[in-house]
Every structure is written in C-alpha cells, then in structure tokens.
Amino acid sequence: MKKTILQLTAWVYLISVLLLQVASLSHAKDIDGCLICHQYPGLMKIVDGSQFQPLHIDEAQFDESPHGQATCRSCHVAVVKVPHTGVSQVDCFKECHKEDKETINTDRVSLKLFHKTEQSYLERIDDSSACGVCHRLYPHSRNNIVRSFVNMHTGFLHCEVCHMKREEFPRLTYDWANAENAVFKGRPYGTFFNPKRSNKDGSLNSISRIDVFTFEKGIKRSIRDPLDVEKARSFLATEKNLGKADRKQALDAFHKNTARNKISVACNECHSSNSILDYRQLGFDEKKTYNLKYMNIKGLVTKYQVFYFPKLFGN
Incomplete structure (x- = not known):
C-alpha cells in the first residue's frame, strides 16, 4: 500500500514538473494589452512626413518567433502610456541579451527589420x-x-x-x-x-x-x-x-x-x-x-x- 502511494506521489510530482516546464515554455501573454491596438493590419505610422512605418503585429506569427516568450515592454521600455507616439526606443538588454550587448549594438539595422515578417499592410491600391x-x-x-x-x-x-x-x-x-x-x-x-x-x-x-x-x-x-x-x-x-x-x-x-x-x-x-x-x-x-x-x-x-x-x- 505504501509502495503504491509512493508511486502515485512520484507520478503526481513528475506530471507537475512537466506541466510547469510546459508552462515556462509557453508563449508570452499580452499582459499590457498592446494587441488591443496593434492587432489590426494596416495600422500605419507616418515617419518624416512622407514615409510610413507599419505598427501591426500578427500575434500568431510573433508567438512562433524566437522572441515569442517575451512581452512587448521587455524591449519597448519607453512605452508607459496609451495611446503613445514617438516611443520607438528599444532596449534589448533590460531583461535579455546582456552577453550579446556589443554585437547587437553594432547591428542596428536588424532591429529595424525585427517585426517585418509579422506585419501586414497595403503597399499599393489602384481604384477609380x-x-x-x-x-x-x-x-x-x-x-x-x-x-x-x-x-x-x-x-x-x-x-x-x-x-x-x-x-x-x-x-x-x-x-x-x-x-x-x-x-x-x-x-x-x-x-x-x-x-x-x-x-x-x-x-x-x-x-x-x-x-x-x-x-x-x-x-x-x-x-x-x-x-x-x-x-x-x-x-x-x-x-x-x-x-x-x-x-x-x-x-x-x-x-x-x-x-x-x-x-x-x-x-x-x-x-x-x-x-x-x-x-x-x-x-x-x-x-x-x-x-x-x-x-x-x-x-x-x-x-x-x-x-x-x-x-x-x-x-
């Protein structure tokens, strides 16, 4: 009887550990509600008066990316209010990448392309x-x-x-x-x-x-x-x-x-x-x-x- 209880306890412990591991590997939740706005394709910002910058984020595609477990504000540290403008500052080292700081600092172009695969917008439309x-x-x-x-x-x-x-x-x-x-x-x-x-x-x-x-x-x-x-x-x-x-x-x-x-x-x-x-x-x-x-x-x-x-x- 004791052996059975010990075995059952061991299985419960093992399952609990596995569940905790799965939870730790799961995708980050939108805890700050960023996707209330940024979920919409075609969300577009004007830059320098004539250029456009898409602000849409496809949640499913981001979740599947290498950064899918990170929250938005882990990197977008300047965002403190809603709505917000001109808060493009990104800090990759607040919570992560501390050992890669020198490499990332020299590769700023990659940061500009970071969300490109997760965005949808119109490039051109011809109508009457x-x-x-x-x-x-x-x-x-x-x-x-x-x-x-x-x-x-x-x-x-x-x-x-x-x-x-x-x-x-x-x-x-x-x-x-x-x-x-x-x-x-x-x-x-x-x-x-x-x-x-x-x-x-x-x-x-x-x-x-x-x-x-x-x-x-x-x-x-x-x-x-x-x-x-x-x-x-x-x-x-x-x-x-x-x-x-x-x-x-x-x-x-x-x-x-x-x-x-x-x-x-x-x-x-x-x-x-x-x-x-x-x-x-x-x-x-x-x-x-x-x-x-x-x-x-x-x-x-x-x-x-x-x-x-x-x-x-x-x-």
Missing part, C-alpha cells in the same frame, strides 16, 4: 477614385494620436464612405465596390475578402472595399465619377502654373461634396448601434457585426485621452 491622384495611400497625418487607426481604414473603405456630405444626396446605400488591383505586404486583409461572395479562397476577383452608392432612376451607381480622375491628373500637372484664386477654385470644386469630420464623429458613424453601415446586409455574421458596432478600441479615441501603465510588483 480621384482622391488617390493627389492624396497618398495613407493620407491622415494631422492627429498624431489617432492617425494610425484612421489610416488603417484605407484597406477596408473608400474615402467617400467617411468624407461625404450625405445631406447633399437624398438616398445613399453602402455596398462592396468592384474588384480592385491591390498589392499587399504580408497577409492580405480587408479588401481581400468580400463576405457576400461565395469565392472565399483569396482569388483576385474577391478583392473589394466598401463604397457608397446612390440611386438615379432606380439604378445604383457609385458616388464617385471616373471623369474626376482625369480632371485631378490634369490639375496636378498644371497646379504649379495656377494662380492662388484659380487653385482654390479648382480645389473647392473637387471637394464640394467632401466632409471633414471630427475623429469622434467619424468613429460613431460606423461603430455604434446607429451605424450608417448595415453590416448584416454587407455579409458579416452576427458576431462580427456586434464586434464592429461595439469594438473596444473606439473608446481610446472617443472617451479617454491617456492611460498610464501602473507599476506593479516592482516592474
């Missing part, structure tokens, strides 16, 4: 919009705090969905636009999936973005006029030769139906119970519809200004 003639792919840069979130929508919506004076049009509806030519870095997202179509295998003709349409004589057509593209190109080619008054007149004509909304207003127009988008009609299931209406990330933009990470347990 005049907006893209003058405005860059990720056009929002004024508000440092939320510009990355707003730019993320490039991969999901046409500009006019948000920037449209809807009162000028008596009847509007929102639907998937025709296929577009999009070039992705990393995994395709957003435009690459139209839930209303049956071909969900990632083929090229499933590339779409949500667009705004109007009805004329019972016929649904896009609010965008293809002729505006040629007009915009002509304007861009001759802009330097235009006087101040002529330039303003041309710009006013292009933007006559364009609305500039406050960020909080723009968020609530789509991500609320009174959304202008009928997510179910667009093909999203009930769970996805709920998440899009009541997504938690919106609160960082519309409710709270700054959240500081508390220092717990001496960290």
Whole structure:
C-alpha cells in the first residue's frame, strides 16, 4: 500500500514538473494589452512626413518567433502610456541579451527589420477614385494620436464612405465596390475578402472595399465619377502654373461634396448601434457585426485621452 502511494506521489510530482516546464515554455501573454491596438493590419505610422512605418503585429506569427516568450515592454521600455507616439526606443538588454550587448549594438539595422515578417499592410491600391491622384495611400497625418487607426481604414473603405456630405444626396446605400488591383505586404486583409461572395479562397476577383452608392432612376451607381480622375491628373500637372484664386477654385470644386469630420464623429458613424453601415446586409455574421458596432478600441479615441501603465510588483 505504501509502495503504491509512493508511486502515485512520484507520478503526481513528475506530471507537475512537466506541466510547469510546459508552462515556462509557453508563449508570452499580452499582459499590457498592446494587441488591443496593434492587432489590426494596416495600422500605419507616418515617419518624416512622407514615409510610413507599419505598427501591426500578427500575434500568431510573433508567438512562433524566437522572441515569442517575451512581452512587448521587455524591449519597448519607453512605452508607459496609451495611446503613445514617438516611443520607438528599444532596449534589448533590460531583461535579455546582456552577453550579446556589443554585437547587437553594432547591428542596428536588424532591429529595424525585427517585426517585418509579422506585419501586414497595403503597399499599393489602384481604384477609380480621384482622391488617390493627389492624396497618398495613407493620407491622415494631422492627429498624431489617432492617425494610425484612421489610416488603417484605407484597406477596408473608400474615402467617400467617411468624407461625404450625405445631406447633399437624398438616398445613399453602402455596398462592396468592384474588384480592385491591390498589392499587399504580408497577409492580405480587408479588401481581400468580400463576405457576400461565395469565392472565399483569396482569388483576385474577391478583392473589394466598401463604397457608397446612390440611386438615379432606380439604378445604383457609385458616388464617385471616373471623369474626376482625369480632371485631378490634369490639375496636378498644371497646379504649379495656377494662380492662388484659380487653385482654390479648382480645389473647392473637387471637394464640394467632401466632409471633414471630427475623429469622434467619424468613429460613431460606423461603430455604434446607429451605424450608417448595415453590416448584416454587407455579409458579416452576427458576431462580427456586434464586434464592429461595439469594438473596444473606439473608446481610446472617443472617451479617454491617456492611460498610464501602473507599476506593479516592482516592474
């Protein structure tokens, strides 16, 4: 009997040790909630006024990387609050790599490429919009705090969905636009999936973005006029030769139906119970519809200004 108890105790001890070892080898948890924001593909930061830096992190791919057990703030030591900007400082030696400090310090290029395999974003998209003639792919840069979130929508919506004076049009509806030519870095997202179509295998003709349409004589057509593209190109080619008054007149004509909304207003127009988008009609299931209406990330933009990470347990 004692032998049996001893054997049982030994097995329990062995299993406990194995479980502890497995737990120690498991992937790090997002204990600071960094992925609440950084989980979204297309999250893009503007650098030096014209360059872009992706901020998206694919959790699954990071977990499988050699650093999958590390927490974000083990390296990103300058991050102390949410939201944050300009905190690109990385310290590889606070908790790890102390013996490799000299080697890593001389190889700063590798740090810039560190997350490249875990990021997804649009590199180029060709559509029939005049907006893209003058405005860059990720056009929002004024508000440092939320510009990355707003730019993320490039991969999901046409500009006019948000920037449209809807009162000028008596009847509007929102639907998937025709296929577009999009070039992705990393995994395709957003435009690459139209839930209303049956071909969900990632083929090229499933590339779409949500667009705004109007009805004329019972016929649904896009609010965008293809002729505006040629007009915009002509304007861009001759802009330097235009006087101040002529330039303003041309710009006013292009933007006559364009609305500039406050960020909080723009968020609530789509991500609320009174959304202008009928997510179910667009093909999203009930769970996805709920998440899009009541997504938690919106609160960082519309409710709270700054959240500081508390220092717990001496960290």
